[in-house]
Amino acid sequence: MLQPIAVGHKSLADYTHVAGKPLVEEIRQLAAELEGLKVLHLSATAFGGGVSEILYTLVPLMRDVGIEAEWQVMLGREEFYNVTKLMHNALQGNPQGLTPEQWQVFAKYNELNALELSEGWDVIIIHDPQPAAILQHVPEKGKRWIWRCHIDLSTPNPTVIDRMVPLIRSYDGAVFHLPDYVPDGLDGTPIHICPPAIDPLSPKNMAFSPEDAAYVCDQFGLDVDRPLMCQVSRFDPWKDPMGVIDAYRAVKEKIPNVQLALIGSMATDDPEGWEFFNQTVAHADGDPDVHILNNLNSVGAIEVNAFQSQADVVIQKSTREGFGLTVSEALWKARPFIGGNVGGIPLQVEDGESGYLVGSAQECADRSIAILEDPDLGKRLGRAGKEHVRRHFLTPRLLRDWLRIFATGR
Numbered sequence: 001m002l003q004p005i006a007v008g009h010k011s012l013a014d015y016t017h018v019a020g021k022p023l024v025e026e027i028r029q030l031a032a033e034l035e036g037l038k039v040l041h042l043s044a045t046a047f048g049g050g051v052s053e054i055l056y057t058l059v060p061l062m063r064d065v066g067i068e069a070e071w072q073v074m075l076g077r078e079e080f081y082n083v084t085k086l087m088h089n090a091l092q093g094n095p096q097g098l099t100p101e102q103w104q105v106f107a108k109y110n111e112l113n114a115l116e117l118s119e120g121w122d123v124i125i126i127h128d129p130q131p132a133a134i135l136q137h138v139p140e141k142g143k144r145w146i147w148r149c150h151i152d153l154s155t156p157n158p159t160v161i162d163r164m165v166p167l168i169r170s171y172d173g174a175v176f177h178l179p180d181y182v183p184d185g186l187d188g189t190p191i192h193i194c195p196p197a198i199d200p201l202s203p204k205n206m207a208f209s210p211e212d213a214a215y216v217c218d219q220f221g222l223d224v225d226r227p228l229m230c231q232v233s234r235f236d237p238w239k240d241p242m243g244v245i246d247a248y249r250a251v252k253e254k255i256p257n258v259q260l261a262l263i264g265s266m267a268t269d270d271p272e273g274w275e276f277f278n279q280t281v282a283h284a285d286g287d288p289d290v291h292i293l294n295n296l297n298s299v300g301a302i303e304v305n306a307f308q309s310q311a312d313v314v315i316q317k318s319t320r321e322g323f324g325l326t327v328s329e330a331l332w333k334a335r336p337f338i339g340g341n342v343g344g345i346p347l348q349v350e351d352g353e354s355g356y357l358v359g360s361a362q363e364c365a366d367r368s369i370a371i372l373e374d375p376d377l378g379k380r381l382g383r384a385g386k387e388h389v390r391r392h393f394l395t396p397r398l399l400r401d402w403l404r405i406f407a408t409g410r
């Protein structure tokens with residue numbers, strides 16, 4: 001049996017005041033036709049990263065509107081996760097491919113999970129590449145299979161995507177964040193474009209008073225009366241925390257009292273992550289105004305919320321980014337935002353209107369200085385960013401998109 005994940009209860013009605021009545025009514029109308037549909041979400045993990053963040057809200061909201069939705073996590077061991085991490089990196093463009101032995105590990109765990117999968121589903125949604133090969137073993141266990149891709153497939157390693165595409169082709173549909181991410185070779189497969197979304201009522205995104213945010217940040221040693229730049233992201237080279245430190249240094253030359261917080265969650269069993277974390281700490285070179293914190297310092301959802309809410313500039317200086325939930329999280333808090341002009345970030349930010357898109361540490365520094373020196377500019381950007389997120393990137397919109405996909409397949 002695969003591991004079921006308990007998600008608690010959420011009510012769509014609670015979202016009406018932030019997402020608007022017309023959307024909530026549209027959802028109810030669509031859902032009325034889908035009452036009792038049995039939907040399984042299958043993913044590789046229930047902790048960390050964007051996929052679990054989304055499912056903890058989407059699954060209870062699906063249930064609230066009458067879908068019999070469940071979320072299960074596949075079974076795996078270290079040898080499998082080592083392979084799927086390589087695969088993930090290769091699909092996002094890393095030149096290192098997989099050896100025949102590594103492909104065998106991938107196949108073995110998919111087959112094992114296929115046997116354990118329960119039957120009788122109307123729709124099985126497979127999230128990301130890790131469980132993508134389950135379908136070929138047990139197509140009869142679901143009436144309809146949909147592959148939900150959460151990563152950037154715009155420039156994949158050809159040796160890996162060439163083996164993934166035939167797997168995806170056997171699905172009844174595939175869902176991507178952006179048209180750019182749809183790989184070649186899926187001509188006969190129904191494709192849906194549907195970016196992810198954030199939960200405005202979760203502890204990470206609910207409204208926090210400035211005083212409460214300051215109280216939390218103060219406890220982590222920040223001077224809440226001085227300007228703060230902040231990036232929240234895993235310690236991963238593609239998130240470019242070192243570039244953020246470089247940008248902060250350039251800002252500090254002009255605005256000496258500026259501080260930087262780099263917040264990143266760490267997996268205890270991810271040696272690569274720790275190595276990069278240590279490199280980032282070394283790059284900060286003991287600067288007392290650079291605060292590098294992670295979940296092992298008790299930085300959970302509330303603390304992430306506090307840092308994002310307190311920051312005078314929120315940065316996501318990625319050099320590659322599938323979507324970047326942290327972008328919508330920052331904008332939803334009406335913070336002035338600066339992000340790398342890559343992947344899903346430009347979808348969320350209109351350069352100069354609701355934040356800035358940058359290509360270098362110097363550009364990031366220049367925009368930060370402009371924002372820190374002109375609070376009215378920051379307010380204007382933040383307000384526009386929040387309205388953009390309200391219209392496009394809150395979970396009720398994502399729920400509506402899924403219901404439309406379910407409805408088209410009936």
Ligand code: UDP
Pocket residue numbers: 048049050051053204232233234263264265266294295299300301304323324325326327329
């Ligand atoms: N996150 C967190 N604590 C951290 C770092 C990240 O809670 O220390 C959250 C972040 O707020 C976001 C998610 O993890 O909700 C990361 O999703 P995103 O799409 O930004 O990037 P991914 O990690 O999936 O590449």
